[in-house]
Amino acid sequence: MTTDIRIGVVGAGLMGADHIARITHRISGAVVSAIVEPDAGRAAAAAANAPGAATFASVEEAIDADALDAVLIATPGQFHKPVLIPALAAGLPILCEKPLTPDSATSREILEAEQRLDRPHIQLGFMRRFDAQYIELRELIASGDAGEVLMIRGVHRNPSVPDSYTQKMLINDSVVHEFDVVPWLVGSPVKTVEVKHPRRNPLSPEHLREPILVLMELENGVLVDVEMNVSVQFGYQVGTEAVFSKGIARIGQPSGLQRWDEGRFSIKEHESFATRFADAYDRQIQRWVDAVRDGRLVDGPNAWDGYLVALACEAGVKALDGGIIDVERAERPAFYA
Ligand code: ISE
Numbered sequence: 001m002t003t004d005i006r007i008g009v010v011g012a013g014l015m016g017a018d019h020i021a022r023i024t025h026r027i028s029g030a031v032v033s034a035i036v037e038p039d040a041g042r043a044a045a046a047a048a049n050a051p052g053a054a055t056f057a058s059v060e061e062a063i064d065a066d067a068l069d070a071v072l073i074a075t076p077g078q079f080h081k082p083v084l085i086p087a088l089a090a091g092l093p094i095l096c097e098k099p100l101t102p103d104s105a106t107s108r109e110i111l112e113a114e115q116r117l118d119r120p121h122i123q124l125g126f127m128r129r130f131d132a133q134y135i136e137l138r139e140l141i142a143s144g145d146a147g148e149v150l151m152i153r154g155v156h157r158n159p160s161v162p163d164s165y166t167q168k169m170l171i172n173d174s175v176v177h178e179f180d181v182v183p184w185l186v187g188s189p190v191k192t193v194e195v196k197h198p199r200r201n202p203l204s205p206e207h208l209r210e211p212i213l214v215l216m217e218l219e220n221g222v223l224v225d226v227e228m229n230v231s232v233q234f235g236y237q238v239g240t241e242a243v244f245s246k247g248i249a250r251i252g253q254p255s256g257l258q259r260w261d262e263g264r265f266s267i268k269e270h271e272s273f274a275t276r277f278a279d280a281y282d283r284q285i286q287r288w289v290d291a292v293r294d295g296r297l298v299d300g301p302n303a304w305d306g307y308l309v310a311l312a313c314e315a316g317v318k319a320l321d322g323g324i325i326d327v328e329r330a331e332r333p334a335f336y337a
Pocket of ligand 1: 158173174177
């Protein structure tokens with residue numbers, strides 16, 4: 001394909017607006033041609049970063065107007081299915097922000113709709129798979145250079161969350177990333193999930209009981225612990241330590257300018273995922289655009305990966321109430337091989 005692909009971005013909130021600016025300013029081979037956003041103020045603000053884009057109130061209107069070649073879905077998860085179904089029916093390639101849908105039953109419906117097409121059309125927005133440090137760690141694990149991987153320890157810390165963030169979102173909105181990236185790193189699916197509750201942070205919003213410690217056992221026996229903490233105050237931090245038979249590897253440490261000042265040593269920490277994973281988002285969108293342009297359509301996690309994550313999230317939500325919960329096993333259809 002020699003001309004730019006025309007992307008319709010659905011949802012012009014924080015993530016959608018970020019992707020619109022990214023596609024316009026940093027991605028080659030694509031333009032934002034349509035913005036689907038019922039809130040006129042948000043649509044207009046986002047359109048300022050997408051010269052020539054038309055705005056629509058629904059994806060069906062954008063499809064009927066032949067305004068797009070591909071769809072990027074950046075709405076909250078509960079609004080994904082009503083966009084995915086018409087976009088799949090129109091045979092459009094899709095990049096869908098996580099989660100695929102909020103539960104495994106609706107995710108299965110999406111898989112069924114996608115399997116009516118000739119090949120996978122949906123890429124999932126698990127951007128950590130495009131982060132240079134995660135890629136390096138995955139390569140180290142696969143190479144065997146550090147011996148066998150035994151344990152993975154993760155921290156996933158947000159400075160704070162809005163009042164609309166619920167207890168289940170600790171799993172469905174946040175740990176959702178670890179449920180994708182850890183099996184991808186280690187090459188083994190999640191077998192069980194358990195959640196432990198340490199002392200509650202008095203600075204957490206009143207309706208939240210957090211931080212939590214999420215323990216996962218993988219099918220190959222690797223044990224994973226993740227501190228999920230959304231009231232850490234000081235900044236945004238996602239870090240991983242892998243314990244091997246012949247050493248230790250760490251990613252996600254603060255880096256950059258080091259300062260010695262007024263008796264202190266400091267390095268600036270990220271304040272949000274938008275900066276921590278900015279390069280990963282760029283790489284993710286560029287790789288997707290390249291795949292759409294050369295006909296592969298998907299170059300990254302697909303809808304099947306999204307379904308496996310939905311199963312793990314369901315176990316994780318149950319585990320919030322106690323117990324060690326088994327993750328349902330699912331056989332990958334040949335369509336997603
Ligand atoms: C948010 O939706 C994200 O996807 C971020 O990566 C994550 O760190 C945060 O906890 C979520 O709320």
